[in-house]
Amino acid sequence: MERTNRIKVEMLSRSENEAIARNIAAVFITPLDPTMEEMTEIKTAVSEAVSNVMLHAYKGDQEGPIYLEMETTESGKVTITVEDRGVGIDDVQKAMEPLFTTGDSRERSGMGFTVMESFMDKVLVDSSPGKGTKVTLIKSLDRVYGF
Amino acid sequence: MEVTFEMIDDILISVLSGELDHHSSSEIRENIDQTYDVFKAKHIILSFEEVTFMDSSGVGLIMGRYNKARERKGKIAIAGCNEHISRILEMAGIYTIAGCFASTAEAVAALQDGEGGETWNAPTE
Numbered sequence: 170m171e172r173t174n175r176i177k178v179e180m181l182s183r184s185e186n187e188a189i190a191r192n193i194a195a196v197f198i199t200p201l202d203p204t205m206e207e208m209t210e211i212k213t214a215v216s217e218a219v220s221n222v223m224l225h226a227y228k229g230d231q232e233g234p235i236y237l238e239m240e241t242t243e244s245g246k247v248t249i250t251v252e253d254r255g256v257g258i259d260d261v262q263k264a265m266e267p268l269f270t271t272g273d274s275r276e277r278s279g280m281g282f283t284v285m286e287s288f289m290d291k292v293l294v295d296s297s298p299g300k301g302t303k304v305t306l307i308k309s310l311d312r313v314y315g316f
Numbered sequence: 317m318e319v320t321f322e323m324i325d326d327i328l329i330s331v332l333s334g335e336l337d338h339h340s341s342s343e344i345r346e347n348i349d350q351t352y353d354v355f356k357a358k359h360i361i362l363s364f365e366e367v368t369f370m371d372s373s374g375v376g377l378i379m380g381r382y383n384k385a386r387e388r389k390g391k392i393a394i395a396g397c398n399e400h401i402s403r404i405l406e407m408a409g410i411y412t413i414a415g416c417f418a419s420t421a422e423a424v425a426a427l428q429d430g431e432g433g434e435t436w437n438a439p440t441e
Contacts, residue, residue, distance in 0.1 A: 184339035191337075191369075209369075209400050216371040220338040268408075275383050276345070278375035280408045287407060 171242050174200075178237045182227045182253065184220075190237055190251075191215045197239050198247055203310050210288035211247065211308060217281040218251035218304045224272060226255025226302055245310035250303055257298035265294065319344050321351050326390075327427050328357035329420055333366035341373040345380060352381075358390040361423045365396030374401065375408040382413050391415065393423035 176197055180186045191212040198211060219235060227233045236252040258264045265286070270279035285292045289308045296302040317340035322329040330348050334340065352360060360381050364370070382392045392414040397405065405411060417423040 184337075184342075187337045187339050188335060206400075212369065213371050213400075213404075216337050216369075220371065220373065223338060276376045276380040278372045278379060278408050280372040280375050280404070283407060284372050284404060287403075 171244060173240055173242050175240045176238070180235050180237065182223050182231075182233050182235050182255075184223050186235070187216055187219050187223070190219045190235070193237065194239060194249060198241060198310075201241055201245055201247070201310055207308070207310050211249070211306075214285045214288045214292075214306050214308075215249060215251070217285050218249075218306065221281050221304070222251065222253045222255065222302075224277075225258075226253040228256065245312045247306075247308050247310065249306040251306070252301065252303040254301040257300055257302055258294070258296040259298055261294045261296055265292075317341075317344055319347050321355075323355050323357065324424055325428065326356075326358035327361060327424060328352050328355060328359070329361045329363065329424070331363040331366065331420070333368075335369040336367055336374050336377070337369070337371050338373040341377050345377055348381060349384060352384065358385070358388050359393070359427045360385050360390065361393045361395055361420060361427070363395045363420050363423075364398070364401050365420070367398075367401065370401050370404065372404060372408070375404065375410060378405070378410055378414055391427060393417060393427055395420045395423045 178193060194215045195208055195212050222235050233254050238250045240248045263269055265282040267283040268279040270277040285306060289306045291307040293305040317334035317336055320331045328351060362378060378392060385392055394414050395417045396419060415426060417426060
């Protein structure tokens, strides 16, 4: 069986934890020797997923838990889940549309899911209104080295 | 994340440095808006040369400043984006509302002589 590694972190939905979450992801995937580009893509996707929790799942000053779970396989597959116990998403398809936002449209880009989708191979969203949301980010790192 | 400012004519140059995310962008936004008001600037240049990380909150930051500058018939220019930042900005169509330049000096020059159209339609390269 292929060797895997796994890590699970629970953090509060405080916005300063965005940087911590993406840096945990970076450190965790480092042994797989990702390219700089892959590293930046994964960090950005995690940052988007975690920001969404702060901005939408737990609104205003409300704080709640964020569960960040990561798994890597020897062959270079990275699976990251970001889960919350917040308000959930009524219409997932709509939420994932580029430029769609329920926030202040003067300051919010509505590009979070679009960025996640273009930087990862696969983005899965499982949400129940009133119960929470689980976003799964999957990416296979390029294992073919030059030369 | 830090922001430092410089004024040239009616252009506010905001030099961002560090990691730009939803957390850091709210403080930066207030900082830029206050400075923009205090110095009664018209145009805004956002320099990304020293930005080491950016997610889509950077898009929101530019959109917000664009709306603010537009109230004074000002323009937004972006300078020194790396490939990663450019990719996100391009995805969001930011280059249709803001000019993109290799350096702050080029952005200043463009703002000083071009009082032309409402938007830039600048090349994305």
